[in-house]
Amino acid sequence: MTTGHRVPLGGAGARPRDEHELRAPIIIGIDVGGTFTDVALLDAAGHVRMAKAATTPADPTNGVLAALESGASGLGIDLVELLRRTRRITHGSTIATNALLTRTGPVLGLVTTRGFEDTPAIMRAIGRVDGLSEEEVRHPASLTKPVPLVARTRTEGVFERIDVRGTVVVPLRDGDVVRALERLIETEGVGALAVCLLNAWANPVHEERIAALVDERYGARVYVSYGHRLARVAGEYARTNTALVDAFVGPRVQRYLRGLEDELRRRGFVGDVLAMQGNGGVASAGQCSPVATLQSGPAGGMLAAAHIAKTLGHDRVLTADMGGTSFDVGLCIEGGWSYADEPVFDRFRVQQPIIEVDSIGAGGGTIARYEEATARLVVGPRSAGADPGPACYGAGGDEPTVTDANVVLGVIDPRYFLGGARALDATLAHRAVERVARPLGLDATRGADGIRRIIEGKMADLIRRQVIRSGHLPETFVLYAFGGASGMHAAAFARELGIPRVYVFPTSAVFSAFGIALADVRHTRLRTVEHVLPVPPRLLNAPLDELGAELLEIMDREGFARTDARLRRYASLRYLRQTQAVELELPEAPLDAEAIATLSRLFAQRYHALYGTGAGDPDALVEVSALRVDAVGPVPKPALAAAELDGEAPPEPKAWRSVHLDGRPSQTPIYEWSGLRAGQRVGGPAVVESAFTTVVVPAGMSALVDRFGNLAIDAKGSAS
Numbered sequence: 001m002t003t004g005h006r007v008p009l010g011g012a013g014a015r016p017r018d019e020h021e022l023r024a025p026i027i028i029g030i031d032v033g034g035t036f037t038d039v040a041l042l043d044a045a046g047h048v049r050m051a052k053a054a055t056t057p058a059d060p061t062n063g064v065l066a067a068l069e070s071g072a073s074g075l076g077i078d079l080v081e082l083l084r085r086t087r088r089i090t091h092g093s094t095i096a097t098n099a100l101l102t103r104t105g106p107v108l109g110l111v112t113t114r115g116f117e118d119t120p121a122i123m124r125a126i127g128r129v130d131g132l133s134e135e136e137v138r139h140p141a142s143l144t145k146p147v148p149l150v151a152r153t154r155t156e157g158v159f160e161r162i163d164v165r166g167t168v169v170v171p172l173r174d175g176d177v178v179r180a181l182e183r184l185i186e187t188e189g190v191g192a193l194a195v196c197l198l199n200a201w202a203n204p205v206h207e208e209r210i211a212a213l214v215d216e217r218y219g220a221r222v223y224v225s226y227g228h229r230l231a232r233v234a235g236e237y238a239r240t241n242t243a244l245v246d247a248f249v250g251p252r253v254q255r256y257l258r259g260l261e262d263e264l265r266r267r268g269f270v271g272d273v274l275a276m277q278g279n280g281g282v283a284s285a286g287q288c289s290p291v292a293t294l295q296s297g298p299a300g301g302m303l304a305a306a307h308i309a310k311t312l313g314h315d316r317v318l319t320a321d322m323g324g325t326s327f328d329v330g331l332c333i334e335g336g337w338s339y340a341d342e343p344v345f346d347r348f349r350v351q352q353p354i355i356e357v358d359s360i361g362a363g364g365g366t367i368a369r370y371e372e373a374t375a376r377l378v379v380g381p382r383s384a385g386a387d388p389g390p391a392c393y394g395a396g397g398d399e400p401t402v403t404d405a406n407v408v409l410g411v412i413d414p415r416y417f418l419g420g421a422r423a424l425d426a427t428l429a430h431r432a433v434e435r436v437a438r439p440l441g442l443d444a445t446r447g448a449d450g451i452r453r454i455i456e457g458k459m460a461d462l463i464r465r466q467v468i469r470s471g472h473l474p475e476t477f478v479l480y481a482f483g484g485a486s487g488m489h490a491a492a493f494a495r496e497l498g499i500p501r502v503y504v505f506p507t508s509a510v511f512s513a514f515g516i517a518l519a520d521v522r523h524t525r526l527r528t529v530e531h532v533l534p535v536p537p538r539l540l541n542a543p544l545d546e547l548g549a550e551l552l553e554i555m556d557r558e559g560f561a562r563t564d565a566r567l568r569r570y571a572s573l574r575y576l577r578q579t580q581a582v583e584l585e586l587p588e589a590p591l592d593a594e595a596i597a598t599l600s601r602l603f604a605q606r607y608h609a610l611y612g613t614g615a616g617d618p619d620a621l622v623e624v625s626a627l628r629v630d631a632v633g634p635v636p637k638p639a640l641a642a643a644e645l646d647g648e649a650p651p652e653p654k655a656w657r658s659v660h661l662d663g664r665p666s667q668t669p670i671y672e673w674s675g676l677r678a679g680q681r682v683g684g685p686a687v688v689e690s691a692f693t694t695v696v697v698p699a700g701m702s703a704l705v706d707r708f709g710n711l712a713i714d715a716k717g718s719a720s
Contacts (some may be wrong), residue, residue, distance in 0.1 A: 029516035030064055055386045068082065090276060128140075162197070162202060185222055201228055207227065250289075294352065304512065305317055305330075327359065340354050340355070370436040392414065409659060482512075494715040521555070532576060640708050695711055695713075
């Protein structure tokens with residue numbers, strides 16, 4: 001199943017063009033999700049074509065090629081011609097995440113410092129709860145640690161010791177390393193190896209020596225990840241996990257990226273193929289570590305949000321991405337975002353600069369069930385995925401999902417799903433929902449309404465936690481709703497949270513792919529430091545300069561001259577002996593005494609903003625705990641295509657149908673998004689449809705089509 005559709009970048013309100021027109025050079029963004037593979041095709045004039053295909057988990061390349069072929073078909077050309085016109089293909093995927101979740105990877109080995117072989121199993125005493133939801137943590141009797149990625153029998157400790165200052169205390173012995181490698185690789189049959197020594201972040205000399213011995217004896221026979229190359233920061237457990245995860249997913253990610261590039265080259269593509277990273281940038285496959293591709297899809301959504309927020313003049317944006325499998329929430333404040341502190345993936349804590357996005361299992365494919373023990377309806381976190389998918393797909397799935405509930409309620413037109421490319425079976429949806437509703441004494445319609453209310457409540461709870469934890473209030477933000485399913489639910493949970501305005505975009509269904517297409521080349525380096533303020537400027541300038549020089553060399557290999565690459569520098573500060581730090585951006589110029597004094601003042605202000613007035617201690621010592629430098633190679637970004645506001649006449653619905661909203665049915669006007677003009681207003685209750693997404697405007701609200709073709713829903717009910 002594939003389908004393609006063209007809209008201006010700004011959407012329905014922008015000036016129409018010939019249906020098949022998209023001028024070269026084209027930039028393509030790809031997001032391989034758990035259910036669908038999304039493609040966004042952009043040209044320099046600010047127009048985009050969207051295409052989708054079902055994700056093919058066995059070989060995701062097939063889904064990518066199908067989506068590209070669909071996009072080409074919509075332009076009236078074949079795939080070879082599309083690739084000929086394309087300058088750059090940027091690609092985000094769930095390959096690394098899926099490999100981790102399904103434990104599909106090579107036999108893994110670990111070389112570490114003697115005496116620390118049990119670090120992956122001890123899990124810093126937080127393994128039982130790390131990565132679990134609040135609901136799961138409430139049941140301690142059922143909590144267990146995850147099985148470590150590496151077996152204890154395939155872990156080798158070597159004699160060596162470097163202290164926290166980087167001084168060699170016990171030299172590494174080559175013979176000890178060789179014996180460890182021989183046992184792991186030749187006896188145990190290890191196919192991928194992680195090397196992570198204690199305090200190698202402070203001085204990597206021993207890890208580099210092991211690298212030389214591996215190269216000398218085994219060459220490319222074994223995939224190897226080194227902790228210090230992935231994370232030059234303190235934190236033995238998370239750094240070990242980072243090396244283990246990279247080694248575990250690395251062969252599969254690299255094999256996939258090479259295979260996809262080979263397929264594209266075979267079809268005549270000569271441009272750049274870049275991989276999306278969780279830090280919000282792209283990199284060539286040769287410069288991108290596989291672990292860095294975790295969370296690449298949600299990072300693309302944050303990039304798209306930042307790009308549009310700049311145009312619309314929004315400096316406080318909540319992002320809500322509801323696709324087929326998950327619901328992801330992020331904050332975009334003044335055009336930027338924060339990185340997660342030791343993000344957790346599949347219950348494994350890692351050290352990578354990954355955009356902070358919170359997720360729960362709440363997508364269109366999320367499964368609802370009746371729980372006999374508590375006699376209640378439970379929604380999530382399991383998903384029907386792409387195969388078999390929701391019951392209404394008619395592909396063998398019989399468990400009710402959120403999509404099935406929306407079909408039962410009349411929110412989704414079964415004949416217009418994906419623009420009519422895939423007809424849904426409403427009878428199967430009713431049957432599946434009725435199966436979980438009947439034990440509660442409900443019919444299918446009331447059961448479907450319950451599924452919607454539960455999933456919307458979960459999404460509201462996640463947003464509330466994310467915003468308040470960051471020191472803000474939901475009502476001070478606008479909400480950007482994207483992903484194929486967000487538009488059906490966003491107005492409802494925005495109303496619960498008091499968020500005044502919701503934006504849904506014509507590109508919402510491929511929003512992450514759109515953001516991936518816009519991504520700059522970006523590389524990030526971090527370094528642990530321990531300096532109590534005030535500190536001599538040279539103690540901060542020296543490591544910052546070292547990180548900057550390393551990054552400029554990488555950017556040179558990416559094809560950016562030193563004058564074209566921009567360096568952005570950050571410092572993490574905290575009160576002495578605290579564990580949580582606050583990150584502040586540093587000036588471009590070398591730090592002097594005045595700049596360091598300013599850092600202390602800015603830290604106090606930010607700390608109070610996060611934790612409340614009076615939370616800080618003016619007499620406490622403040623230390624710099626880490627430094628981060630980003631190197632950014634900017635790429636051209638198209639401006640949003642705008643139209644004159646000419647929508648004074650009320651819009652005409654294309655149809656009416658019975659839709660159950662807020663617990664009761666009503667004959668509801670249905671509008672075709674592409675038929676709406678800039679300036680027109682849709683009063684609720686109403687449904688706005690496009691080929692790839694559906695938007696619900698509840699009763700008492702209205703949606704304005706802005707000059708970029710976006711739907712701006714006034715969630716407080718007034719018209720503006």
